[in-house]
Amino acid sequence: MKVLVTGGAGFIGRWVVKRLLDHNHSVWILDDLSNGSLKNIAEFENNPNLNIVKGDIKNQELLQQLFLNQYDLCYHLAASINVQESIDYPKTTFDNDTIGTFNVLEQCRKHNVKIVFMSTCMVYDRASNDNGIKEIDPIKPTSPYSGSKIAAENMVLSYFHAYNLPAVVIRPFNTYGPFQKSGGEGGVVAIFIKNSLNNKPLYIYGDGTQTRDLLYVEDCARFIVKAGYSDNSNGEIINAGLGRDISINELAKLIVKDESRIQHVKHIHPQSEIQKLLCNYEKAKHLLNWEPQVSLEEGIKKTEEWIKSDI
Template identity: 65%
Template sequence: MKALVTGGAGFIGSWVVDRLLRDGHNVWVLDNLTNGTERNISTFMNDSKFNGFVKGDIQDNHIVEQLFNNDINVCYHLAASINVQDSIDDPKTTFNNDVIGTFNVLEQCRKHGVKMVFMSTCMVYDKATGAEGISEMSPIKPASPYAGSKIAGENMVLSYYYAYGMPTVVIRPFNTYGPRQKATGEGGVVSIFTSKAFRGDPLHIYGSGEQTRDLLYVEDCARFVVAAGLSEGVNGQIINAGLGQDITINELALKICGDPSLIKHIEHIHPQSEIPKLLCNPSKAKKLLNWEPRVSLDDGLLKTKDWMIEQLKRM
């Protein structure tokens, strides 16, 4: 298979590239390096199946069109503005990237007969209300321009399935963490907390810390993403992926740092965007893709910590 991964130099994208190469597929990567880094894909450069990295933007139609001239079979569309707080402060940038950029890629998929896997997010949902967790039929609530833009992108992607018969699938991974994730503002809570714990810095938690997250290890997420592109049985579907267990941010912080005195609660910058409870019901992914997470939260946290230690040794 010939696969294009937009956002392929990013955190999740680079793991998707890794999975595709391990499975013997040919891969191209498009990334403007706003969130990603060439360091994430440097180890793939000598792989005969890695056909190239193009530094470019999904809003640049010329660059996108050139990549699709490589007889691509499937496009894993992960390129996006990903920060919820930034989307509230600057909604235009998020809309341009996540809606207009997605439209540009969709059009090339339609013209060339390419399947699109659209990376959405669990942040489109309203809070979980029961022990069974959030299914694909649960209510959505665009509490930020990021969530609103992702919902708009989802609807465009699904419209191409219904209007043109183009193979598409929308995937909604829950909070993904692991090696290569940034430990800065646009990173994830696990990487930020782990980095601060190493330095002995306070772990700042917005609000009460009783909000929960369902944390999915990145290699499990990558397997899910790749599988969605290979399966014809999921075309036209929306599919969740998560661990199926949630944890409060307070509990997560203590699990990572082990020192309650390092945990500090601060006022939320944009409390209106906070989702009180995120718990995934991944049963549809198991049914349609035979996919289940393999890495427990404790093991995933250890893998992330070990990776960060290796990075510090190289500095």
């Protein structure tokens, strides 16, 4: 197939691209490199099936040109993903995550290309029990990031219903692993591991009782790719996660072993914190025959080995 991956030079994007290339598809990456990096995809640069285009999903002329390649499938991963930045600069996040998605959708509609839209678990309200969050559970936009993603989700699903465009919304839970940035906000596992290796304190926002369902990146990429391949996914919203949550306090202890190096600091955006994130992935199992294969302990070990090799 011919496949477009927006945001393909990003952390999750590069694993999706790797999987698609392993399956011998012709892959185009569109990335403005604001969040992604050519370093992430350096190992594929000599692959004759890979085409790299530096550009922005807000550039409609560029998208029109690209879609002349007659893609079979579009994985739309490009987005602004930083919660605090969305609070500080909501227009940037809305322009990238909602309007950018609309631009990609329009081209998919004109050329009848299936779109896999990467949303986020951050659209949900907190998990109310230990059965995990299902796709039909309440959503709660607590930041412009989650608000922009919900708006884009609704547009994607509207194109499925209005135009019969093959489209799926995916909501992976907190993804971690090799190639994730270990600075700034977002990659809690990568940040903790790097600080642990560098004998620095592990800083936790708030009291650390908030929980996360941590999904290893290769499991996440396998899920994303499967959602594109399967007709069962069309018109659906589908979660993916480990099905196990861990408090940030427990995660820090798992990584650093020495509790004296764990420090709690004031939360920068407590209003946008989700206290309990736990995924119910039964729908992905049923529709896509997908389930996670890498345990949290194994995933942390693999991530630590990669960070060590990159330091």
